[in-house]
Amino acid sequence: MSKIKALLTSLLLAELFFSCKKSTDIVPDDSSDTQDEVNALENMELASDYTWNTTDEKVITLNGTTGTVNGTGATISNGILNISSAGTYKISGTLTNGQIVVSTDDKNLVRVIFNGVNITSSKSSPLFLDNAEKVIVVLAEGSNNVLTDASTYTDVSEGQNAAFFSQTYTAIMGAGNLTVNGKFADGIASKDGLVIKNGNITVNSVDDGIRGKDFLVIRGGTFNVNSGGDGLKSDNETDADFGYIGIEDGTFKITSGGDGISAQTNVNITGGDFNITSGGGSSKTVAETLSAKGIKGLTSVALNGNFTINSADDGIHSNTKVSVFDGIYEVSSADNGIHADNEVVIKIGTINITKAYEGIEAKFITIDDGNLSIVSSNDCLNATAGNRTEQNDGAILTINGGYIALNGSAGDPLDSNGSMVQSGGTVIAHGPNSSPEVPIDYNGTFNISGGILLASAPGTQMFQAPSTSSKQNSLKLTFKSQNAAETLFHVKDDKGNTLITFKPVRKYIGIVFSSAELVKGTTYTISTGGTSTGTLNGGLYSGGVYSGGTEKGTFTITSAVTSVSI
Known part of the structure; x- marks a missing residue:
């Protein structure tokens, strides 16, 4: 196992194991060899990297194209500050057209303290970390530091393409400020791994904002990234152990022209506050050959935190798996809110998808808990293998809990090209504007054994209820005439107790209702219209008093699915 893979994995394991506040442990998919990974982390990123004796600092003062060096290991000539030995260097001042270069074969680290530097280069990268065992860049407390390159380079040796450019393991830390203006291409880029412990960092770049080719690990800090390409990126395409982002x-x-956060393999986020606008936001569209997703991890995405995502592409995307362990998500997307080719798992969290083509899409979708509100122009929850078949493709939508409100204007709120299973939770499906789209659509079976299911349908064509093999009873109701949008639907039992008061957002002629309170042999009364003093959440009232409605008829539960026309 490589040191870099071990660094990232053990970092995430530590955070995930010890910050877990729920009864269900949050464990990454690859949790093998945990102790080896912890040991490797200790060998890679050391606590001593971030502490030092101030008496060891070698003070360097820059002035235009020259400067002074107090101590050995560094020289300055013709605007170039060369650091050629390991040690701690405290730098202040300005280079108007120059460069800081770190290049040493020493086996100890180089620590560069920025204590108010402003470096501008018209030729290449203002900061070039060429060769070292490791480099720690420290932002001195309260300091303001600026790196600015030019729109064209005359020196692109070693692939320099960023205002802050590194070819070695690099860490950034400190309570100071760093502004990086990448006018040529990237802002901050490492061809190795990059760790950011803290700092107040602003990046303006023509291409990618912050890039760690092998890995990008962020422990904390404040970040303002404006990039023409991807915002945060790790893109090693040749080694499956690399290409990770861990936050x-x-x-x-x-604010990115491309993806907000993009990893060749895994994105693992265990905390933080994120405001991401990618590709111009959900009012824009991008060509299929381009990518402007909010968060993308091709192998997997695992999330916990607070996210506001406004994307011209998928809000959250993986070619394999997306896992939401907790957090708050506000997503507006021109494509899918959350997409994985294979699997999406929602453990818990608050997810509000206010705009999307399809809300959540994967072959296997599992919702264990949480509060979900999804507004989409097509399907809200879409379990599909992606082959566009009308046959059972093996996809499965599983709902074990949660409060789920679905509003699909021109698609199916609940859609599985395979089967559906509901064992708990509350699911409210506001049907589309018109047929042949329906609130519930499945090609296999839909077995319900617990929870509440409510769905309104605009027509009777392809109108489906749960399967007759279900353990919990359901009502499949068809009215003889259409009910106007927002007309209340009310069911009470033979003792006058309210079972449900539902407010569909669109006109409806059909209702599907399933609840443990629907008991075989019991008679219930249906009313429409009227008002409720209860609290409305996603179309379902809780508490309060229902009154003023018109009784439409009664029904008696006779089987797992009782079909009624009134």
Whole structure:
């Protein structure tokens, strides 16, 4: 196992195991060899990297194209500050057209303290970390530091393409400020791994904002990234051990022309506040050959935190798996809110998808708990293998709990090209504007054994209820005439107790209702219209008193699915 893979994995394991506040442990998919990974982390990123004796600092003062060096290990000539030995260097001042270069074969680290530097280069990267065992860049408390390159480079040796460019393991820390203006391409880029412990960092870049090719690990800090390409990126395509992004905490504002956060393999976020606008936001569209997703991890995405995502592409995307462990999500997307080719798992959290083509899409969708509100122009929950068949494709939508409100204007709120299973939770499906789209659509079976299911249908064509093999009873109701949008639907039992008061957002002629309170042999009364003093949540009232409605008829539960026309 490589040191870099171990660094990232053990970092995430520590955070995930010890910050878990729920009864269900949050464990990454790859949790093998945990102790080896912890040991490797200790060998890679050391606590001593971030502490030092101030008496060891070598003070460097820059002035235009020259400067002074107090101590050995560094020289300055013709605007170039060369650091050629391991040690701690405290730098202040300005280079108007120059560069800081770190290049040493020493086996100890180089620590560079920015204590108010402003470096501008018209030729290449203002900061070039060429060769070292490791480099720690420290932002001195209260300091303001600026790196700015030019729109064209005359020196692109070693692939320099960023204002802050590194070819070695690099860490950034400190309570100071760093502004990076990448006018040529990237803002901050490492061809190795990049760790950011903290800092107040602003990046403006033509291409990618912050890039760690092998991995990008962020422990905390405040970030404002404006990039023409991807905002945060890790893109090693040749080694499956690399290409990771791991974020423990921090405050992020990311505005990107490409993806907001993009990893070749895994994105693992265990905390933080994120405001991401990608590709111009959900009012824009991008060509199929481009990518402007909010968060993308091709192998997997695992999330916990607070997210506001406004994307011209998928809000959250993986080619394999997306896991939501907790957090708050506000998503507006021109494509899918959350998409994975294979699996989406929602453990718990508050997910509000206010705009999407399809809300959540994967072959296997599992919702264990949480509060979900999804507004989409097509399907809200879509379990599909992606082959566009009308046959059972093996997809499964599983709902074990949660409060789920679905509003699909021109699609199916609940859709599985395979089967559906509901064992708990509350699911409210506001049907589409017109047939042949329906509130519930499945090609296999839909077995319900617990929870509440409510769905309104605009027509009777292809109108489906749960399967007759279900353990919990359901009502499949068809009215003889259409009910106007927002006309209340009310059911009470033979003792006058309210079972349900539902307010569909669109006109409806059909209702599907399933509840443990629907008991075989019991008679119930249906009313429409009227008002309720209860609290409305996603179309379902809780508490309060229903009054003023018109009784439409009664029904008696006779089987797992009782079909009624009134």
